[in-house]
Amino acid sequence: MDHKEELSHNSKVELVASTGDITQHLDDSDDGLQGYFETAQWTADGTALLTSSSSNLISGYIVPEDLLSPTANRPLKLVPQATIQLSEPSNVLAGAPYFRLAEPWTQQLLVSSRDHPIQLFYLASPSPSPSLTPSPASSYPLTQARSETFLTATALVWPSPGTHFITGSRNLLARFDVTRTGEEPILRVKTIPSERHLSKGGGVGMRGTVSSLAAQPPDANFASLVAAGTWTRWVGLYDFAQPGGSCAATWSVASAATEDAGIGGDGITQAIWSPCGRYLLLGERKSTGVLVYDVRVTGKLLGWLAGREALGNQRISCDVFPGQDGSEEAGFEVWSGTTDGTVKMWEGVGTREGAHEPAWSCDAARNSTVGSTCVHQSGTVVATCSGSWEFPDDNGDNDSLLQDCSDSEESDDDSSDISRPTSPWMRRRNKESSLKIWSISNNSEAEP
Template sequence: MEGPEATEATDSPKSKVRLVASTGDITRRQQNSPNGQPPRKKGQLHGYFESAQWTADGTTVLTNSSNNEINGYILPSDLLDPESSPHALNPQVTIPLSERTNVLCPAPYYQLSEAYTNQILISSRDLPIQLYYLYPPPSVSSQDGSATKPKHQPASSYPFMKAHSETFLSATAMLWPAPGTHFVAATKNMLAKFDVSRTGEEPLLRIKTIPSERHLSKGGGVGMRGTISTLASHPSSSSDGSSSTGLGLVAAGTWTRWVGMYDFAQAGDCVAAWGIESAAQKTAGRSPGGVGIGGNGVTQTVWSPCGRYLLVSERKSRGVLVYDVRVTGELLGWLEDRDALDSNQRISCDVFPTGDDGGGGFEVWSGTADGTVKVWENVGMREGPHVPAWDWLGHESTVGSTCLHPAGSVIATCSGAWDFAAQDKDAGSDDDVTGNAENQEEAKRRLPTWMKRSNKESSLKLWCLDSTSGDEEEE
């Protein structure tokens, strides 16, 4: 395995972060991986990290890869020790999936020391929603009584089907808040509430976001039409005890550029719904240089830690919209310079409170398409455009996820993307290529564009806030 690579953040004395662990570029590994995968040949396409998130106890980072794998990375006990950093990260668990999944929800009661809490929810095409244990007990052979290698199989399943048919619906977004007794799944024009303890049963509640799907005129102008791509629970839903299920006000976003709020404490009533296209166009007139942030479909909705503001992030966008929910549908401001205008990938951001009382706004951490991670400070304290306070170059490709540890001192970032620009640069360079080079070039030119692709850098990295850098700047 390749060792962690040095970045500008580790070499710059002005950087506020320090690299403490990394997988290295997983697309360049040629040897057998720790999870028993076969060796990778030169020129072969490999999977890359699409998303990363922390478990509830902050001990494990879960990643979703483009090659249909779920990986779990447990943090080293001496992660923050400067003498042993940067650590080399290897997955302690790998779950291969038969179908692709875009949603991964770890249990809100996850505790690494309690194996029965190490649960995740996954939804794949043409399958029910499934619950897996990250560390299943080893199966016992019936012949000699010896234990065999544990196999990951669904422990529970929750059918999500179309009414009056036997067609499975794929959940395009899921939400599993504390205390973990219920979860919400979303698909096109519908939200559904499930009880975790009722395995094999249909949803307890179905909420249609439009009155009817049979005719365009019946849903026109009412609710929001389109595939729901993201869900976010209001931070006070479970903290103040207003809902025993942890489900209160939920913000949903769609690929059709709509945002809706649904109150699950009141049987899922729609509180508000509005389109964001006009708001994104307004940013062009007030942004530096007259260039708006753009956008082509909501990829993430995020509540501020205080619950007063809602952040809306889109694909093919160079910013994040900030709404004050006390004035529904009214744009407060937007975050500038989150460069992703040419990327269809999901770029997830994270928030963290600036102070204990939340009076000083909050921070927003997000990656970009060029591998830079940027931080906006005191968000919510001003109107209009908001530029980043500082940044660092963490990767060489699109940063799909930037997520903060619950304690706020460690940041996890993952990167990866396909490269279509350099699709023919390595043509005929492989050692195992035989035959006429001209014929091979002609065959490659005839391939569809999506097949003529190559890997960009893909890695998972952990960073910690470097307290020494601030002292040096003050001196």
């Protein structure tokens, strides 16, 4: 069914541009599979979208100039204007906070792959062949202190003004100077006192692989904090404006998610700040909600966004936007996809305690996970990307547990099943996958 028809009952959003189902018109990869969109994010100037796919392809889509023209033949076709084919899977992708379409030197992005330094690419860099990875413009090694073994940056944040970026790995945060090409981080912050002690920190700090990083908005009326979440369900607040990147607080979300909210969870996949910088939202895999904390009261749960189904291992990223009147008292909006292909929006977040139900939802994908939902800085459009694996020969109960297992730190423990022809992983295939842009209506009477 055409998505325009599916959404005709909902006057809140309208499909204005789309790639279409990329699994239908891409060439088969070497293993007979086609890639699907995993993540999408707006560039800093809002003129383009950066995407990453399961086939290790980074793409840049420039937004059509007539996107919101009333005379345009919608949906407009989205075609990538630049691509970077990575030779290895990338755990993180971050666009430069100073990205400007009119200035090619600013069109930079950072990626991190296993057993490689963190690499900086220019999006428009020419490559001798579309199948070859262009040479990185810069690289930043992150290695073991007592060896030359590369540490994998499992999370990365590149905050404004863009002179430095921060990465996370196992029990470690690292701060890099962008101008120091080829050099190790200028600051290392251990999240536990020692890995060599039998108690692994003795209960001090947070132990585990950092899976998500988020920096407070630059105009927030608070200290410049960086939030770090881990696969072990811990979160820490670090102030890199202080000498040594001091730790402000750490706490576990396990009890709040399981006992207080009852939404479950199995490792933090996203940390994101509210537009005012007062509230911290934490999303987990295998969860049915998003936790909301007021950082003025450390570790105390304010409430949770109910009905955000993230039932598998696949990352699902949400986005925030200021409330309609722009005041902190009115709260803010949260937009998120789900594993069942819908997009949901919560209004007035931060104004109430306990469960917070979505204001409305709409269908955005056909039987696949909406991995990213990102609102444009103008508030007039929202972008979504969808895609996931399916395992037709298995019972449905096991499908979600196998989706995007590469995000999990436990996924490298045993690869023997993957090599056997009878393994479910070898029988996987793509579901529908697409990148879409929707216009947002200001009609407050849109039906949920």
